[in-house]
Amino acid sequence: NTITSCCCFRFPRMMAGCKTFPIVCLQLYLHTRSMLRTCTRMASAACQHRVKSQMYAVESACKSPFYFTLKDNVSPVSSGTSNAWPFLAQGGYAHSLCVTTSQRVQAARLQKSMGKELTAMVPGIQVVKLLSYIPDNLHGSLQRGFLILDSQHHHDLQNKLEGLLRENQQDIQLCTYTEEEGRVWQSRWEVNGQVKEMDRSEVVAVNGPMPSPFVEILRGSAVYSSLQDVLSVLRESAKVIPEAEKLLKCMDLGNIPEKGSHPVIVIEGLDATGKSTLTESLKQHLKATLLRSPPDSISRWRKTFDDETSLIKRAYYALSNYVAAVDIAKASEVSPVIVDRFWHSTAAYAIATEIGGNIQNLPDHHHVVYQWPEDLLKPDLVILLTVSDEERIHRIRKRGLQETQEEKELEANSMFRQKVEEAYRRMENPGCVVIDAGASREAVLKNTLSIIKRHCDI
Numbered sequence: 049n050t051i052t053s054c055c056c057f058r059f060p061r062m063m064a065g066c067k068t069f070p071i072v073c074l075q076l077y078l079h080t081r082s083m084l085r086t087c088t089r090m091a092s093a094a095c096q097h098r099v100k101s102q103m104y105a106v107e108s109a110c111k112s113p114f115y116f117t118l119k120d121n122v123s124p125v126s127s128g129t130s131n132a133w134p135f136l137a138q139g140g141y142a143h144s145l146c147v148t149t150s151q152r153v154q155a156a157r158l159q160k161s162m163g164k165e166l167t168a169m170v171p172g173i174q175v176v177k178l179l180s181y182i183p184d185n186l187h188g189s190l191q192r193g194f195l196i197l198d199s200q201h202h203h204d205l206q207n208k209l210e211g212l213l214r215e216n217q218q219d220i221q222l223c224t225y226t227e228e229e230g231r232v233w234q235s236r237w238e239v240n241g242q243v244k245e246m247d248r249s250e251v252v253a254v255n256g257p258m259p260s261p262f263v264e265i266l267r268g269s270a271v272y273s274s275l276q277d278v279l280s281v282l283r284e285s286a287k288v289i290p291e292a293e294k295l296l297k298c299m300d301l302g303n304i305p306e307k308g309s310h311p312v313i314v315i316e317g318l319d320a321t322g323k324s325t326l327t328e329s330l331k332q333h334l335k336a337t338l339l340r341s342p343p344d345s346i347s348r349w350r351k352t353f354d355d356e357t358s359l360i361k362r363a364y365y366a367l368s369n370y371v372a373a374v375d376i377a378k379a380s381e382v383s384p385v386i387v388d389r390f391w392h393s394t395a396a397y398a399i400a401t402e403i404g405g406n407i408q409n410l411p412d413h414h415h416v417v418y419q420w421p422e423d424l425l426k427p428d429l430v431i432l433l434t435v436s437d438e439e440r441i442h443r444i445r446k447r448g449l450q451e452t453q454e455e456k457e458l459e460a461n462s463m464f465r466q467k468v469e470e471a472y473r474r475m476e477n478p479g480c481v482v483i484d485a486g487a488s489r490e491a492v493l494k495n496t497l498s499i500i501k502r503h504c505d506i
């Protein structure tokens with residue numbers, strides 16, 4: 049407050065007529081913002097220490113997550129709690145369903161199939177992602193699941209959820225939330241012959257931590273930081289997915305491939321930004337080898353992994369970069385190499401898919417998920433192609449997709465696309481050189497060639 053009021057009242061008076069006033073103000077504003085962020089983090093950390101037991105984080109479509117805990121867990125002195133429960137505002141019920149099994153591949157697959165089943169269970173309900181965890185031991189205690197919002201209180205929903213609990217009683221936990229005179233109660237159900245209410249606790253909304261648990265769990269569940277992490281997930285998956293076994297056999301687990309003397313240039317961007325067009329032209333102009341990730345040798349299993357849960361799907365794409373790196377290393381001994389998508393695609397799409405809501409929920413700049421894995425061949429230059437949404441729509445239409453279906457897709461995914469592009473821009477070491485690819489093919493090529501000449505020995 050002191051800093052803000054200083055900025056608002058004292059500075060204008062002191063600096064009136066001074067030419068550097070806007071710059072001073074901007075610096076002060078940025079400094080204030082960073083201090084406020086630090087304060088919020090400290091306050092959140094303090095809040096976390098007060099809540100020692102089960103916490104729940106609910107993903108929100110546009111804002112940061114909503115957090116709640118059992119009232120008994122919150123010390124009487126703690127501030128930041130509230131009975132306000134946005135989901136039960138118009139009456140109705142809410143339910144939470146969490147996967148309790150600790151085996152990560154099995155848990156991830158069960159969560160995916162439950163998500164599908166819940167969404168189709170009763171028309172009109174809303175299903176949002178939920179995490180249940182103990183703040184002091186996030187990774188050890190994490191359970192993923194859903195909050196099911198039933199504002200119209202459908203009679204058959206509770207029965208269907210109980211059916212789901214009966215079928216998966218060892219692997220899931222079901223709770224129901226109701227509001228009575230301004231207080232919200234959680235009932236926990238268990239199968240004991242019949243489905244019975246085991247206990248009932250009051251729940252309260254609390255402040256959440258910064259960064260959110262959705263950000264904290266990205267690494268290891270969707271963004272991988274080493275080949276070993278990827279292999280470990282694929283080996284576990286091989287027990288239930290035969291293609292994972294075949295994929296593992298394609299990976300040469302020898303030494304990390306070393307880049308040759310010629311430059312390696314990666315072209316990245318959202319779909320229809322012109323990557324294929326540009327990479328083909330660069331291939332001709334630079335007499336380069338053109339490669340892509342996933343490479344042809346493993347692309348036949350792509351569909352299988354695309355249909356899998358994030359943990360497994362992203363492991364496939366992460367591995368595809370390590371497989372492509374072997375070809376890139378060899379090719380760069382004889383010519384420049386152009387790569388159509390590589391690690392930045394894998395990380396940016398994974399982050400944007402896993403983080404709900406808007407861009408503000410993305411991990412902060414310099415977060416570990418934006419760093420290049422140490423054991424993956426590093427390109428000399430990464431170029432990110434960007435075009436406006438209108439131009440992208442135009443190009444996709446011209447490419448021949450169904451207009452209405454495509455338009456719907458595009459509208460629904462506007463936030464997602466913004467998040468992918470912002471995640472690309474935050475990648476580090478190497479970061480992306482951004483090119484406006486809205487210009488003509490010739491202009492984009494010319495611009496790219498001049499950037500390549502500036503960055504690479506060509």
Ligand SMILES: Nc1ncnc2c1ncn2[C@@H]1O[C@H](COP(=O)(O)OP(=O)(O)OP(=O)(O)O)[C@@H](O)[C@H]1O
Pocket residue numbers: 317318319320321322323324325326443444446447485486487488489490492
């Ligand atoms: N600079 C440009 N100006 C106008 N049209 C372009 C330009 N570059 C590419 N296009 C056209 O836009 C469409 C998409 O281009 P392209 O297939 O190269 O994109 P992409 O990024 O490789 O897409 P995807 O990732 O979906 O494979 C194609 O029809 C292509 O001919």
Ligand SMILES: Nc1ccn([C@H]2C[C@H](O)[C@@H](COP(=O)(O)O)O2)c(=O)n1
Pocket residue numbers: 319341342365366368369389390391393394395397
């Ligand atoms: N190295 C790569 C390449 C692709 N992906 C993922 C990211 C998107 O989900 C999808 C886009 O591919 P396209 O439709 O352009 O063929 O594939 C990745 O994660 N890593």
